[in-house]
Amino acid sequence: MTAPTGSLPFLPWNRPSIGGEEAAEVLDTLRSGWLTAGPKAAAFEQAVTEALGVEDAFAVSSCTAALHLALLAVGIQPGDEVITPSFTFCAAPNAIVQSGATPVFAEIDPVTFNLDPTTAERAITSRTRAIMVMHYGGQPCDLAAFRRLADSRGLVLIEDAAHALHAWRDGARAGSVGDLSVFSFYANKVITTGEGGMLAGRGDLVQRARLLGRHGIDSSVWQRHGTRSTADYEVTVPGLKYTMPDITAAVGLRQWQKLPDFTAARARIAASYSRSLAGLPGLRLPTVLDGIRHGWFLYPVLIDPTAGRSRDVVAEALREVHGIGTSVHFKPVHRLAAYRQVECHLPVTEHVAARQLSLPCYPAMTAGDVQRVIDALHALWS
Ligand SMILES: Cc1ncc(COP(=O)(O)O)c(C=O)c1O
Known part of the structure; x- marks a missing residue:
């Protein structure tokens, strides 16, 4: 690519x-x-x-x-x-x-x-x-x-x-x-x-x-x-x-x-993403409940099958085509080798874990970096 x-x-x-x-x-x-x-x-x-x-x-x-x-x-x-x-x-x-x-x-x-x-x-x-x-x-x-x-x-x-x-x-x-x-x-x-x-x-x-x-x-x-x-x-x-x-x-x-300033910077980036990425089909943005002051360690999105591409395909395209790193939080623990014997039925966990992707969201990002992520996602969805 x-x-x-x-x-x-x-x-x-x-x-x-x-x-x-x-x-x-x-x-x-x-x-x-x-x-x-x-x-x-x-x-x-x-x-x-x-x-x-x-x-x-x-x-x-x-x-x-x-x-x-x-x-x-x-x-x-x-x-x-x-x-x-x-x-x-x-x-x-x-x-x-x-x-x-x-x-x-x-x-x-x-x-x-x-x-x-x-x-x-x-x-x-x-x-x-x-x-x-x-x-x-x-x-x-x-x-x-x-x-x-x-x-x-x-x-x-x-x-x-x-x-x-x-x-x-x-x-x-x-x-x-x-x-x-x-x-x-x-x-x-x-x-x-x-x-x-x-x-x-x-x-x-x-x-x-x-x-x-x-x-x-x-x-x-x-x-x-x-x-x-x-x-x-x-x-x-x-x-x-x-x-x-x-x-x-x-x-x-x-x-x-520096924690309050770092959190404020993270919140500004999260607000930019939420403003600029709203409406992309199949891309679910984070919901912040009333009464919450969010710490924004993660900006977690869900990529639904209706997006026409899987989470892993999006992550790979961001990395290989646009030079942007992402992460996944988390692989559910009950799916890890050490825990597979644990009996549990967790359909919501499975559903979210298969779709979740963490976008870059940290104070060292410039406004240009944030825009680059937004542009890359729009390009992938176009
Ligand atoms: C939710 C949660 N708990 C605990 C830890 C472990 O933190 P540490 O690496 O400082 O031991 C992590 C690390 O990523 C985490 O995400």
Whole structure:
């Protein structure tokens, strides 16, 4: 195929926005002599705690680590069941399995692609201990309904807010409603530290997670530094090592300050797409419910058979002919090899997953980049 874009460089599906501020903060850390979890990780935790209005937060090495710690901290054990969507990243079900429990996949809402509270309720059994919701693409799920459901059935509510760092539903910020919430700062996320995550929520649970996430040691090395021997510690529980080093937290602190601007830039791109792509036959654009402030991690479209071309054909043409990257969120977890034995009937998940495509939507895009995506889709549909 020939490229009508001529010599235009490849436009990736995602690219981080890292500036001089992050570089200066990292340099400051490198020169400080304190590289592992210390004052910068603590400052990052403080910033997130205050912004969310939760009791505590713990900076960790990834969102996957935060998910694992969340499940361990609430006491999930072998034999327990945790309800989760299949239409998510494998990290959540993997963490459930690694904590010894069984993931139970419940159906998503066909409009938002978030876990549906009604189907989640139907999936509750005597073994259910927790519900792990996810805010698909940055649009918060029905947090009030899930909070009510968890409270009425004595379950723990965990929010996987990897996509929703700066998003609200009916005034409640994503990540502030669950007993525990997790965030991702992976390279393609709304803000990034390369790899990194945050666990936030109830003070007693975060404290337990903090203990479990630093080997089960009763104090941090930063707390011991200069006041007592670094070897003066006790291991009170067999833990893991999931802490975020200060080199990483230095990037996170500066990225966190940029989060509102990054989200505003994403929202502007989403608005351009929604304005300019409306009406293309078979192309379903995202629906934002009333009361939502969307985080726009993703701009997810569905490509229906009535479009006359499949999702995979569109993705290939965008890449090969127009030099534009896209992504798919997600392959349903119950279709992945490790999970094919899980019994479930998820027609909405299957329907959406076969059609979904994520268009580039990130602050490093120029107005020209956005127009290029719009023009390419119009050209494909013409
Ligand atoms: C919904 C969701 N949860 C969790 C994760 C895992 O995040 P991390 O790579 O920081 O472990 C991802 C990563 O893409 C994700 O999309």
